[in-house]
Amino acid sequence: MADDPFVLGGTAFSSRLIMGTGGAPSLEVLERALVASGTELTTVAMRRVDPGVRGSVLSVLDRLGIRVLPNTAGCFTAGEAVLTARLAREALGTSLVKLEVIADERTLLPDPVELLDAAETLVDDGFTVLPYTNDDPVLARRLEDVGCAAVMPLGSPIGSGLGIRNPHNFQLIVERARVPVILDAGAGTASDVALAMELGCAGVMLASAVTRARDPERMAHAMRAGVEAGRLARLAGRIPRRYLAEASSPAEGLAVLDPERPAF
């Protein structure tokens, strides 16, 4: 959708789908899925990949011309996250960072206090910060206030595939935000991402829903179509919900199909 670019941290993308690489069964399957998704931006866990060594997922992204979005997955404190982000910037030469500060291993929910601290530090340090956050409208606003370039609320816990559990919170976040709102975590299937876009998200970030699907390439295609469908529906504007039916075919001026019976 060339006339509807997705601007993130000053860069315009034509795809609104940000992919992750975790959980892919093989590099080859990952590559086919990335191509099918049409993504232009893909996140990589800096703690799990050594950017100094070519030969892994980074060379796949490089070959496909996909921009790398380093993330701080696996960090539990603001201190670790800031350190990881700085190492990533040094290694990859990008100031983009997807900021994750996890509170607890069972739920992988963000730690809001550490997250806000880390976001503030990294913004001051010149980073373009994209924080993975709870679906809390107040926290989303605070993250925006400290200078984050987007907010990335979770639909449901990472890898759960439970979709958007609180669509109302998403509406509240989208309504107030002056930065892009990106669904991050929880997408399970194409209708989940379509809903996110219909609710006004500017983009969707997902990994497991594709990489752990039986056929990752096909699911990536489905997600791409879901994002586009949801975005178009949002821009087109849905019809108001009505209590009773309203016929879609006009009742006036119908052709007379049966000459024996006059039309009204």
Next chain:
Amino acid sequence: MSSRTSDVLVIGGGIIGLVTAWRAAQRGLATAVVDPAPGGGAARVAAGMLAAVTELHYGEQTLLGLNLASARRYPDFAAELTGLTGQDLGYRRCGTLAVALDADDRAHLRELHALQQQSGLESEWLSGRECRRLEPMLAPGVRGGLRVDGDHQIDPRRLAAALVTACERTGVVFHRDWAERLEVVRGRAAGVVTRAGAALGAGQVVLAGGSLSGRLAGVPDDVLPPVRPVKGQVLRLTVPARYAPFLSRTVRAVVRGGNVYLVPRENGELVVGATSEELGWDTTVTAGGVYELLRDAHELVPGITELPLTETRAGLRPGSPDNAPLLGPTRLDGLLLATGHYRNGVLLTPVTGDVMAQLLTGGELPEEARPFTPRRFGTVLVEQTA
């Protein structure tokens, strides 16, 4: 080239290189292996699960065929190797139990069971209580499991040592040095030059360098195998005699998405593995790696905390883009590959030796190995920094 020539020169004396050399020498080819420390490599770290059935993944049905073909060869292969060398390989036909600890992991295991059944594999679904009757040391919270009696184990260190002996007994020559550079003469691989400067000529060269296969100098770029190192940290515990048998078969689980397995040897060694990390050539054992393995293993078998922790180690799996090995001729005449075995090197050792020997003597890759030709990768997919 110097006078030190052979029919076949194998670069790399890990289990894949050794089995190739042994089988080639058995068929009458004058065979040499170049490796600074034959019998080393990833097999020093690997647990040695022969897990064709429990390691099944969506989209890897072709690899399953080769894995099963190799698993079928194992009893005769092990008997032949032991017969020749007199060495015990720790080959144990004990089976495997894959269990789930919570509802999510149980659903995942159910899916694996369905896939196994679709693929015609033998595995039996057990309730949590049935699992614990088989293995009483399992945590009481086990929610169910898969009993796979066909997934056995071998001790890869003993396998490697026996293969070195087998090679020696069969007349394989060992050059204990690094292969520094491939020599190409008139468009054909002609041998290698070693780090010490020795020129080793050969009619056919087999590159079996494990994770290092992608960085041999002198190999043309479009022939260099797309193999990358995938780090795995593995722990070794010891089961004291008073606790024996502790576990009677391999026990494995997916704990919150991460794989953990416990492989009990007859000699009391208990192998706990493995992490899977894309960190290049790093082989550091980290606090986090050890912690995660022990945490998950403890959740599975609480009693392990009583056991001595005797060894921690990290190795590098040779990963290929589709997780399957690269077997056969390359675009460079005279250069063959036997590498990229990733998680299945120990399992695939017997079939690799057989198909490589057939190729080296007959010039044709046997039918069962044809899907694994290195030519399936159009161009070089992975570049390696030296």
